[in-house]
Structures are given as C-alpha cells and as structure tokens.
Amino acid sequence: MLPVVSIVGLLIVRKLRRGHLFITFVVFATIMILLTGINHGFAPKDLSAQLLTSWPVFYFGTIMLTEPMTTPPTKILRLVYGAIVGLFFGASFRVGPIFSSPEFALVVGNLFSFLVGFKRRIVFTLESKVQLSPDTIEFVFIPNKEFSFLPGQYMEWTLQHKRPDSRGNRRYFTIASSPTEELVRICSKFSDKSSSFKKALKVLKVGDGIVGSQLDGEFVLPEDPDVKMVFIAGGVGITPFRSMIRSLLDTGQQRWMILFYVNKLEDDIVYKEVFDEGKAAGLKTVYTLTDIVKVSEKWRGKVGYIDENMIKEEVPDYEDRVYYLSGPNMMVDLYKKLLMDMGIKQSEIKTDYFPGY
Ligand SMILES: Cc1cc2nc3c(=O)[nH]c(=O)nc-3n(C[C@H](O)[C@H](O)[C@H](O)COP(=O)(O)OP(=O)(O)OC[C@H]3O[C@@H](n4cnc5c(N)ncnc54)[C@H](O)[C@@H]3O)c2cc1C
Known part of the structure; x- marks a missing residue:
C-alpha cells in the first residue's frame, strides 16, 4: 500500500504546491518519533525503518494535512502548522481522557489554522458581467461587508450549483480589482469543455x-518602493497586475515596473486601458503575441514567446530586478527556468500559478 499512497500523495502535494508543508511536517514528526522512541529504549535504526515502512506518515502528511479547507493562508503560517501537527503526530502522551494520536494532531493543527486563518465568509452579489475578450468574462460584485486585501491576493470562491462535477463547487480566483475600488472584480477564461463550476x-x-472566503496570497507588491520589478503575465494570469496597477494609480504611487503580457491573439488582451494609464505610475508594458500566423500587419507589439533577447532588449537592468510570474503552470515553470538560466536568483522570482489551463 505504501508505494501507491506515496505516489498519489506526492502528486497531490505537487499539484497543490504544498511541498514546504509536507517536508516541515515530516521533519518535526521524525524528530518527535525518534526522541520518543529512544526515550522508550528503541534503537534509532529500528525506529527509522519503522518510520518509513509502517507509520502512516505519507498518507497523513500528503493527503490529510494538505486539505485546502484547513491549511492556513500564508506560507509562514503553513510552516508553523506543519511543525505543530508534526510535533503532536510524533509525540506519545496521555493526559486524562486525552491521548496522542494522528487525529488529535490534526485537531490541534486545525485549531491553529482556525485561529490564524481568514475564515470570514463574504457574500458577493453580481452587479454586472463584462465580456473582456472572446473567451474572457469579468464578473463585478458588490460585497455584503467590507473586507481588506492586498493587490495581488486571491480568494476561494464557492458557487452552489446543481450536480457539480468531480472538480466540485470551489475555485481560487485572484481579485482583479484594487482595494481602492468599491466593487470587487474577478475575471476568468471559458473553454468549450467547461467544468460544471465554470x-x-x-x-x-x-x-x-x-461566496468568497480564505483570502490568501503572498504575490503582492514589495513594501520598498525602490525595488525594481518585472511582471510576466500569460493570459488570465494578468489579474493580479491589474489589481496592483489600479491600486498604485488610485493612491498616486510610482514604482519601477515593466510588464510583459503574453497572449495568443491581439483580441485576448484585457485591461489594456489600465496598463495604458499605468504609465503614470511608472509602468512600461510590452505586449507579445504567440500565434505568429494570425498577427495582423497593424500590430506594433512583439511577436513570439518571451526569450532572453526580448528580456535583455526591454530590461537593460534585468539583473537588478525582482520578477513576478503569473499564469498557467507550464508557462510559469518555463519562464522561471529561463530567468534562472539568465542568472536571476530563485529568491528574486515570485510565482503565482493558475492550475487548470
Ligand atoms: C492562486 C490562484 C489564483 C487563480 N486565479 C484565477 C483567476 O483570476 N482567473 C481564472 O480564470 N482562474 C484562476 N485560477 C485558476 C482557477 O482556480 C481554475 O483552476 C481554472 O480557472 C480552471 O477552472 P476549471 O477547473 O473550472 O476548468 P475550466 O476552465 O472549465 O476548464 C479549462 C480546460 O482545462 C481542463 N481542465 C481544467 N482543470 C483540469 C483538471 N484538474 N484536470 C483535467 N483537466 C482540467 C478542462 O477540461 C478544460 O479543457 C487561479 C488559481 C489559483 C491557484
């Protein structure tokens, strides 16, 4: 059973990008199990073998621990959550009717999650829909209560509907509006084979x-206004940048920003008016189209995928910048590799993955 559980579990961890949570849990659980075992007279060698073969570490750490509904909103809090659950998972104690067990460890972790997490439910009422491009629609909502967020953050959206498919009735969407705007916007792409949610x-x-809940995300502007940035967005991955630029414009701030916005066709470009206005906040926008055959003669932007030459041409000081990548998984992974091959440190690259495209 262990090989199957490990493979399935690790695939889940990879899909949800919760490797940091799983590793923290394993490290703390292992330390606790070893300390407890040695205290009871077991040899560390036997304990290690037992840990890898008979303990439900993989099942628990990959499948139960990573449930999105119960994990805290930020990476640091998730590391603490993994450590707490790991410590209680590996501990051995009994206090009256309470005794150590994996379930108890999860209860303690969930309590922590509940205390630090944003669990407030907000009902968003649709005010209007805007067709932004042939397959992209913006949904504009009125929230039923005030809430604060940072430009670039996202929420979990629950839409009750009849006969939801196996992908369920919850999705993450970035808030495309700025905190300075009264109405809340999200935008999404629709394909022919849409899920029941879509x-x-x-x-x-x-x-x-x-219903919106679980405000989350660290894909936000740096506090230091002198940090020079490059934004790279693919398709609907543009949403966090719309929020950031609108917010900077509305608050009269200036930043050092270059946005590369990659789309298949010119018609796919959305929020152009915000990025045009963004010049006043220090934004330069570079549009590039990847469907080379369909590019019209009038097109004045770039053509093709972003490569090293395009970055060096548009960003002469590319080595001194922080990079923000947002879009489909594959695109983000490819551009991250490109940047790292160009000598950009991993710590200077922030990513926002949009799985499902
Ligand atoms: C932090 C974060 C922020 C996000 N922000 C946005 C946003 O602002 N806007 C936005 O549109 N999306 C956003 N997403 C992605 C969003 O949550 C959905 O995953 C995405 O829109 C796909 O929706 P869907 O699963 O309903 O598939 P659909 O859009 O209905 O389907 C798209 C296509 O992909 C296929 N497909 C999708 N998922 C799977 C799957 N799991 N397995 C197999 N095939 C699949 C479908 O069959 C179809 O062909 C965000 C995701 C994250 C994690």
Missing part, C-alpha cells in the same frame, strides 16, 4: 450571489 459561473445573473 458553466454555472458563466450563467450567473445580476443579483445572484457567490
């Missing part, structure tokens, strides 16, 4: 509600 979202009517 089908229900598409036909949402003015006055209908959707």
Whole structure:
C-alpha cells in the first residue's frame, strides 16, 4: 500500500504546491518519533525503518494535512502548522481522557489554522458581467461587508450549483480589482469543455450571489518602493497586475515596473486601458503575441514567446530586478527556468500559478 499512497500523495502535494508543508511536517514528526522512541529504549535504526515502512506518515502528511479547507493562508503560517501537527503526530502522551494520536494532531493543527486563518465568509452579489475578450468574462460584485486585501491576493470562491462535477463547487480566483475600488472584480477564461463550476459561473445573473472566503496570497507588491520589478503575465494570469496597477494609480504611487503580457491573439488582451494609464505610475508594458500566423500587419507589439533577447532588449537592468510570474503552470515553470538560466536568483522570482489551463 505504501508505494501507491506515496505516489498519489506526492502528486497531490505537487499539484497543490504544498511541498514546504509536507517536508516541515515530516521533519518535526521524525524528530518527535525518534526522541520518543529512544526515550522508550528503541534503537534509532529500528525506529527509522519503522518510520518509513509502517507509520502512516505519507498518507497523513500528503493527503490529510494538505486539505485546502484547513491549511492556513500564508506560507509562514503553513510552516508553523506543519511543525505543530508534526510535533503532536510524533509525540506519545496521555493526559486524562486525552491521548496522542494522528487525529488529535490534526485537531490541534486545525485549531491553529482556525485561529490564524481568514475564515470570514463574504457574500458577493453580481452587479454586472463584462465580456473582456472572446473567451474572457469579468464578473463585478458588490460585497455584503467590507473586507481588506492586498493587490495581488486571491480568494476561494464557492458557487452552489446543481450536480457539480468531480472538480466540485470551489475555485481560487485572484481579485482583479484594487482595494481602492468599491466593487470587487474577478475575471476568468471559458473553454468549450467547461467544468460544471465554470458553466454555472458563466450563467450567473445580476443579483445572484457567490461566496468568497480564505483570502490568501503572498504575490503582492514589495513594501520598498525602490525595488525594481518585472511582471510576466500569460493570459488570465494578468489579474493580479491589474489589481496592483489600479491600486498604485488610485493612491498616486510610482514604482519601477515593466510588464510583459503574453497572449495568443491581439483580441485576448484585457485591461489594456489600465496598463495604458499605468504609465503614470511608472509602468512600461510590452505586449507579445504567440500565434505568429494570425498577427495582423497593424500590430506594433512583439511577436513570439518571451526569450532572453526580448528580456535583455526591454530590461537593460534585468539583473537588478525582482520578477513576478503569473499564469498557467507550464508557462510559469518555463519562464522561471529561463530567468534562472539568465542568472536571476530563485529568491528574486515570485510565482503565482493558475492550475487548470
Ligand atoms: C492562486 C490562484 C489564483 C487563480 N486565479 C484565477 C483567476 O483570476 N482567473 C481564472 O480564470 N482562474 C484562476 N485560477 C485558476 C482557477 O482556480 C481554475 O483552476 C481554472 O480557472 C480552471 O477552472 P476549471 O477547473 O473550472 O476548468 P475550466 O476552465 O472549465 O476548464 C479549462 C480546460 O482545462 C481542463 N481542465 C481544467 N482543470 C483540469 C483538471 N484538474 N484536470 C483535467 N483537466 C482540467 C478542462 O477540461 C478544460 O479543457 C487561479 C488559481 C489559483 C491557484
């Protein structure tokens, strides 16, 4: 059973990008199990073998611990969460009716998560829908209560609908509006083979509600206004940058920003007016289209995928910048590799993955 559980579990960890949580849990659980075992007279060698073969570390750490509903919102809090659950998972104690068990460890972890997490549910009522491009729709909502967020953050959105498919009724969407705006915007792409969630979202009517919770995300602007940035967005991955630029414009701030915005076709470009206005906040935008055959003669932007030459041409001081990558998984991974091959340190590259595209 262990090989199957390990493979499935590690795939889940990879998909949810919770490697840091799993490793922290394993490290702390291992330390606790070894200390407890040695205290009871077991040899560390036997304990290690037992740990890898018979303890449900993999099942617990990959499948139960990573449940999105119960993990805290930020990476640092998730590391603490993994450490707490690991410590209680590996401990051996009994206090009256309470005794150590994996379930108890999870209860303690969930309590921590509940205390630090943003669990407030907000009902968003649809105010309008805007067709931004042939397959992209913006949904504009009125929240039922005030809430604060940072430009670039996302929420978990629950849309009750009939007969949800196996992908369920919850999705993450970045808040495309700025905290300075009264109405809240999200935007999404729709394909021919949409999930039941997307089908229900598409036909949402003015006055209908959707629930937002779990505000999350560290893909936000640096506090230091002197940090020079390069944003790279693919398709609907543009949403966090719309929020950031709108917010800087509305608060009269200036930053050093170059945005590369990659799309297949010119018609796919959304929020151009915000990025045009963004010049006033220090933004330079470089548009590039990847469907080379369909590029019109009038197109004045770039053509093709971003490569080393394009970056060096548009960003002469590319070595001194912090990079923000947002879009489909594969795109983000490719550009991260490109940047690292160009000598950019991993710590200077922030990523926001949009799985499912
Ligand atoms: C932090 C974060 C922020 C995000 N922000 C946004 C945002 O602002 N806007 C946005 O549109 N999306 C955003 N996403 C992605 C979003 O949560 C959905 O995953 C995405 O929109 C796909 O939706 P869907 O699963 O309903 O698939 P659909 O969009 O209905 O389907 C798209 C296509 O992909 C296929 N597909 C999708 N998922 C799977 C899967 N798991 N397995 C197999 N095939 C699949 C479908 O069959 C279809 O062909 C974000 C994700 C994260 C993690």
